[in-house]
Structures are given as structure tokens and as C-alpha cells.
Amino acid sequence: MTNDKDILASLSDVSTESEFFSPIPKGYKKGKTKYCFVTGTVMSGLGKGIFSSCLAKLMQDKGLKVTPIKLEGYLNIDSGTLNPFRHGEVFVLDDGMECDMDLGTYERMLDQDLSAANFATSGQIYRSVLHKERHGDYLGRDVQMIPHVTGEVKLKLRTLAMQTAADIVFVEIGGTVGDLENAYYIEAMRELAYEEGPGSSCFVALTYILEPKALGEQKSKAAQLGIKQLMQCGIQPDIIACRAGNPVDLKARQKISIFSNVPINRVFSMHDASSIYMIPAMLRDKGIDFEVLRLLKIEDRTDLRKERKNWATWCDFNDKIGIAKNTVTIGITGKYTSVRDSYASIINALEHSGIALGSDVQIKWIDTTDITDISAAEKLADVDGIIVPGGFGTRGAEGKIACIKYARQNNLPYLGLCFGFQMAVIEFARNVCGLKNANSSEIEPKCTQAVIDILPEQKKIEGLGGNMRLGGRDIEIIPDTMAAKLFNAKSVRMRFRHRYEVDPKYIDQLQNSGMIFSGKAPDQPIMQILEIPSHPFFMGTQAHPCLTSRPLLPHPMFLGLVAAAAKRKFPENKLPDPLQAVNKTKK
Numbered sequence: 001m002t003n004d005k006d007i008l009a010s011l012s013d014v015s016t017e018s019e020f021f022s023p024i025p026k027g028y029k030k031g032k033t034k035y036c037f038v039t040g041t042v043m044s045g046l047g048k049g050i051f052s053s054c055l056a057k058l059m060q061d062k063g064l065k066v067t068p069i070k071l072e073g074y075l076n077i078d079s080g081t082l083n084p085f086r087h088g089e090v091f092v093l094d095d096g097m098e099c100d101m102d103l104g105t106y107e108r109m110l111d112q113d114l115s116a117a118n119f120a121t122s123g124q125i126y127r128s129v130l131h132k133e134r135h136g137d138y139l140g141r142d143v144q145m146i147p148h149v150t151g152e153v154k155l156k157l158r159t160l161a162m163q164t165a166a167d168i169v170f171v172e173i174g175g176t177v178g179d180l181e182n183a184y185y186i187e188a189m190r191e192l193a194y195e196e197g198p199g200s201s202c203f204v205a206l207t208y209i210l211e212p213k214a215l216g217e218q219k220s221k222a223a224q225l226g227i228k229q230l231m232q233c234g235i236q237p238d239i240i241a242c243r244a245g246n247p248v249d250l251k252a253r254q255k256i257s258i259f260s261n262v263p264i265n266r267v268f269s270m271h272d273a274s275s276i277y278m279i280p281a282m283l284r285d286k287g288i289d290f291e292v293l294r295l296l297k298i299e300d301r302t303d304l305r306k307e308r309k310n311w312a313t314w315c316d317f318n319d320k321i322g323i324a325k326n327t328v329t330i331g332i333t334g335k336y337t338s339v340r341d342s343y344a345s346i347i348n349a350l351e352h353s354g355i356a357l358g359s360d361v362q363i364k365w366i367d368t369t370d371i372t373d374i375s376a377a378e379k380l381a382d383v384d385g386i387i388v389p390g391g392f393g394t395r396g397a398e399g400k401i402a403c404i405k406y407a408r409q410n411n412l413p414y415l416g417l418c419f420g421f422q423m424a425v426i427e428f429a430r431n432v433c434g435l436k437n438a439n440s441s442e443i444e445p446k447c448t449q450a451v452i453d454i455l456p457e458q459k460k461i462e463g464l465g466g467n468m469r470l471g472g473r474d475i476e477i478i479p480d481t482m483a484a485k486l487f488n489a490k491s492v493r494m495r496f497r498h499r500y501e502v503d504p505k506y507i508d509q510l511q512n513s514g515m516i517f518s519g520k521a522p523d524q525p526i527m528q529i530l531e532i533p534s535h536p537f538f539m540g541t542q543a544h545p546c547l548t549s550r551p552l553l554p555h556p557m558f559l560g561l562v563a564a565a566a567k568r569k570f571p572e573n574k575l576p577d578p579l580q581a582v583n584k585t586k587k
């Protein structure tokens with residue numbers, strides 16, 4: 001066989017009759033970027049994204065440049081049209097890409113803004129292959145899964161490597177090994193590892209250890225079979241992470257080690273943790289970070305001084321977990337109350353704020369389908385604050401409005417996110433401004449007082465999956481408002497995903513009655529943050545601040561809500577008002 005150099009030379013030449021078809025971006029330097037592939041066996045939902053992001057964080061702390069990519073098997077071009085009830089929340093990136101919730105895990109863990117380059121679906125891969133086929137780019141060859149579709153995957157990974165100049169690309173494959181729709185991704189990884197040569201990639205397999213109650217012991221057979229399936233694809237795992245409820249015992253790990261040719265020190269337990277933010281420490285304690293460095297032969301690229309500093313900061317943050325001084329309960333209203341994944345970013349944002357403020361934040365899920373003005377009081381009696389999150393459609397909308405009315409009238413801290421912002425405007429218009437028929441044209445298309453209406457700029461764009469105002473936008477903050485004090489800035493950036501907005505013709509009436517729009521689009525009359533100054537904490541935003549809350553930098557609007565909730569619940573403790581509490585966390 002040819003040596004490494006020959007392979008690369010023929011790889012870059014896509015026009016030859018060579019069987020080594022593998023398009024390589026111009027200027028790509030083999031060896032600069034290493035690849036860490038993360039796959040799952042036994043079942044989905046093992047937390048591949050969590051594992052991968054924690055490992056990437058440990059590498060980043062060592063001064064290495066890391067970037068993640070999630071490869072999805074489905075044919076949708078993005079996650080925008082996916083039902084969050086089935087797939088978890090749609091996470092929106094700053095560039096407007098609507099993607100899988102795992103991208104949120106990466107952004108939070110790495111404190112890094114990602115882009116469309118960090119997310120691929122089979123839909124995107126095939127679209128690109130078909131586009132090239134129509135342009136005659138395959139030079140008369142029949143277009144095949146191997147090498148053309150796998151070639152497209154490798155091109156995407158290498159392009160990301162080049163664009164980001166990363167030391168390590170963390171590649172997470174969706175689903176489980178054995179899924180038909182993901183098989184070509186696994187084949188592409190095998191090819192890439194071969195082409196890049198020894199020491200340039202490492203394979204991590206996440207698996208699941210069963211603990212049947214009736215047996216009272218851990219069973220590794222399903223894990224063994226899953227790993228065998230991966231090996232049948234020509235992939236020898238380097239590291240095996242065993243997911244389980246409890247720490248995985250030595251016996252189970254030894255069995256897996258023997259059956260998979262993976263040394264026992266690289267078969268480790270990744271059992272449930274009280275917070276995902278404790279998992280980097282779990283991996284570090286087991287030395288997984290150094291195993292990866294050795295496998296990828298990049299020990300010499302690390303900066304241990306940097307690591308000491310970064311790790312100390314992370315440990316300080318970890319030390320604050322689980323030692324809350326008080327407990328507050330935040331009610332979250334929503335249609336998808338049975339599936340926590342639909343609200344992953346909100347749950348995370350509350351956790352960040354709770355840790356920073358020393359409050360244990362409990363969540364009470366409130367289904368608003370049957371809530372009325374009377375039952376709202378009953379449902380909200382035991383909550384210290386309330387969030388009405390983003391949403392679409394009519395179901396439960398009147399119940400949300402009833403909850404907001406209760407919050408406004410009873411000084412209950414309120415945070416409205418996107419749909420929750422719109423519902424707060426409707427409630428205020430109806431019950432304070434006297435616009436009895438106020439509504440959103442999304443809920444009531446023939447509404448005569450549509451205080452919330454379709455955006456003029458969105459009206460022009462037809463069809464689902466493309467007509468939303470998406471991604472990061474700057475918001476101008478109006479001085480001397482709660483928002484100005486919370487953010488301590490004249491302008492902030494938040495991410496959006498909506499079609500409707502406040503109809504500008506009602507703005508004066510709303511403001512004259514005591515609702516202030518404290519954030520707006522710089523050049524258009526698009527209202528983006530609202531507040532009621534006479535209320536201890538009543539805020540809403542047309543954006544989704546939860547998407548940019550980070551563990552070490554909680555979002556000020558969430559901090560404000562949690563601080564206000566604690567102050568309301570413990571009046572005898574004389575806690576600082578929300579603004580003072582938020583400012584203290586910034587010191």
C-alpha cells in the first residue's frame with residue numbers, strides 16, 4: 001500500500017480515476033487538527049452531547065482550541081420545523097441557525113458562540129451532494145453513498161477544522177450505532193481516521209449499563225453488543241464511557257474492557273450527577289483528559305499555567321453548587337410541560353442564576369390549558385415567581401394571560417419570554433388600557449384590536465421553515481429603566497425566533513398606562529423588552545435570553561427574576577432588591 005503522503009496527494013486530486021475520492025479544502029494541513037469522535041450505543045439520550053462538551057471544556061481549559069460539531073441523521077435541513085415535544089427545544093444560534101439542543105450544551109459548557117458550521121443534518125449533506133451532481137462536479141462518475149456522500153461529510157469536518165483553526169474538532173454523531181440513517185456518518189469517520197493517519201483521531205463510545213431491580217447487579221451484555229456493532233463498522237473505540245444511574249462497578253467495566261480491546265483505565269463510569277456542571281470534574285478525576293491528549297499526541301500543545309487558572313475558576317463555580325442558602329419555586333407555564341427537554345435552556349438559565357445567587361431554584365410546571373382567573377390564584381399560590389416561555393398557537397394562551405394578570409396584580413415576579421412577552425402585552429392592553437378585545441393575530445386572526453400582529457417584514461416571506469425573524473440582534477436599551485440597570489449597558493445582544501410583534505400603533509397607549517418598553521430594535525419600531533416600573537419585577541422580552549445564559553455569566557434577566565423571587569419569599573431576611581443582588585454577582 002501507499003504511504004501517508006501518497007494517500008493525501010491522491011486524495012486532493014478529485015478529478016482522477018483514483019478510488020481515493022475525498023475532497024479536501026484548499027490549504028488544509030493534515031495533522032494540525034485532531035478529531036475526537038463520539039458515538040452512542042445501546043440507546044439514544046445517553047448524554048453524548050454532555051460528555052463531548054465536558055471533554056471539550058477540559059481541553060479548552062488546557063489552552064487548546066476546540067470546536068464541536070453535531071451530525072444529525074434526519075433529512076430536515078435544520079431543526080426549525082421539528083416539534084420540541086419530540087426532539088427537545090430548538091436552539092437558535094447567533095447567525096440564525098435553528099439546531100439541536102445539544103448545541104446549547106456546547107455553547108454553555110465552552111462559553112463559545114457557535115455557527116451553522118457546527119451543525120450538519122443528512123438533509124444538508126444530501127442537498128449539497130445533489131447540488132454538486134447538477135453542476136457536473138462529479139465528472140461523469142455515478143454518485144454513491146461511498147465515496148461521495150461520505151466525502152461530503154469529511155469535507156464538512158475538514159472545512160470546520162480549517163475555518164476555526166481548531167486543535168481538536170469534537171464530532172458527535174446523533175442516534176445510536178446501527179441506525180440506518182447514521183451509518184454513513186460512522187463510515188465517514190472511519191475513512192477520515194484512516195486518511196488522517198495514526199494519532200490524529202480518537203473514538204469514544206458511550207454505552208449504557210443496565211441495572212435491573214430484580215437482579216440487584218449491573219449487567220454489561222447490552223453494552224458489549226453495542227460496542228461489537230461499532231467494531232463491525234471497522235471502528236476500534238479508544239475510550240468507553242459507561243452511563244448508568246450509579247457508579248459502574250469494576251466487574252462490569254472489566255467485562256467491557258475484555259470484549260472491546262480497550263484498556264480498563266479507559267473504560268470508565270459516567271454515572272448520573274446532580275448537575276451536568278459537575279461532570280468535567282468527574283472526567284478529570286479519572287484522567288480521561290490526559291488519555292485523550294496522549295491518544296491525539298498533543299500533550300506539547302497544552303498550557304498548564306492557563307489550565308491551573310481556568311480550572312480554579314471552574315472549581316470555585318462548582319463549589320457553589322448544592323450549598324444554596326434558600327429555596328425558591330419558579331412556575332413555568334407551557335404546552336410541553338411533560339417534556340423537560342423542550343425547555344432545556346430555561347432550566348439551565350435558572351440553574352446558572354440560582355448558583356450565582358445562592359438559591360436552590362425548584363421548578364413547578366403549570367399546564368395552562370384549563371386555567372382561569374379564579375384557578376390562577378390557586379395554581380400560583382405556592383410559587384415565588386413565574387415564567388411564561390416561548391410558544392406557538394392558541395392552546396393554553398388564555399390560561400397564560402390569567403397567570404400574568406395574577407402576577408401583575410399580586411407583585412409576583414414575572415419574566416415573559418417571546419410568547420410570554422406578547423401575552424403580557426395583551427393582558428395589560430385588556431385589563432389596564434381597557435382594550436377589551438386585545439389579542440394576537442396568531443391566536444385570533446380576525447381580531448379587531450391586534451396589539452400583537454405579524455411583522456410587516458415577515459409578511460412578505462411565505463411558507464413554513466423560513467419566515468421567522470431569527471438569530472442575534474442588537475437591542476437598544478432605554479436609559480433609566482430596570483433593563484438599563486440590570487444590563488448596565490446601552491445596547492445588548494439577544495437571540496430571536498418569532499413572527500409576531502407589538503403593533504406600533506398601540507405603543508403610546510400602553511406606555512401612557514404604565515408599561516414601559518425599555519428595549520427596542522435600533523432602527524425599527526420593534527419593541528423588544530418591556531417592564532412595569534410600579535411592580536417589584538415584571539419584565540418581558542421578545543427575545544430568548546435563556547439561549548445566551550452561561551454558567552459563569554448568568555443572564556441578567558434570569559438573575560433579576562430569581563433575586564426578586566427570593567426577596568418576595570423571605571421578606572424577614574431583608575434580602576437586597578433584585579438590582580443590588582444582580583450587581584453583587586457581577587463582582
Ligand code: GLN
Nearest residue numbers: 390391418419498499500
Ligand atoms: N408565536 C410567537 C411568534 O411567532 C412567539 C414565538 C416564540 O415564542 N418563539 O411571534
